[in-house]
Amino acid sequence: MMKLEFDITKSFDKDMSVFSSEQREMIGKQINFVSQSLLNGKTAFKENSSVPYIFNLKGGLDSSLFLIKVDQDNRMIAAVDEDPIFDKISLTLFRLVNRDQAENVYKEVGEAIYSKIGIL
Numbered sequence: 001m002m003k004l005e006f007d008i009t010k011s012f013d014k015d016m017s018v019f020s021s022e023q024r025e026m027i028g029k030q031i032n033f034v035s036q037s038l039l040n041g042k043t044a045f046k047e048n049s050s051v052p053y054i055f056n057l058k059g060g061l062d063s064s065l066f067l068i069k070v071d072q073d074n075r076m077i078a079a080v081d082e083d084p085i086f087d088k089i090s091l092t093l094f095r096l097v098n099r100d101q102a103e104n105v106y107k108e109v110g111e112a113i114y115s116k117i118g119i120l
Helices: 010-016 021-036 043-048 102-116
Strands: 003-008 065-069 074-083 088-098
Touching: 003 021, 010 088, 021 043, 021 088, 043 065, 065 102, 074 102, 088 102
Parallel strands: 003 088
Antiparallel strands: 065 074, 074 088
C-alpha cells in the first residue's frame, strides 16, 4: 500500500506558530483529512485544492504545487509528489497563509522553488 510522507519546512512551522494550540490541532486534523484522501481516491484533496497560477517550467515539466483550503480563512501551499518506485506520496508543506494573501504567496513560493532548481 502506498505511504504518505510529510516534509514540513521552517516557513510552514513559523506560520503555524502564530496559531493557538487549539487552532493548530484543528489545522492538523484538516491537513490529515485532505492528505489522506491522496491515498484513497483524492476526492477531498480535489475538492479542497486549486492551482491558481500556472508556472511555465522548462522541459515540459508540470508544477506539483497546490493551494489547499485548510479552513474558512487559511490556505496551505504544498507540493504533492508521487514516487512510484518507493510507493509513496510526498507532501511538502511550504506555507500557511490567510486566504487574502494565498495567491500571491503561492506565486512567490513557486518562483523561489523553481528558480532555485533552474527550471523556471
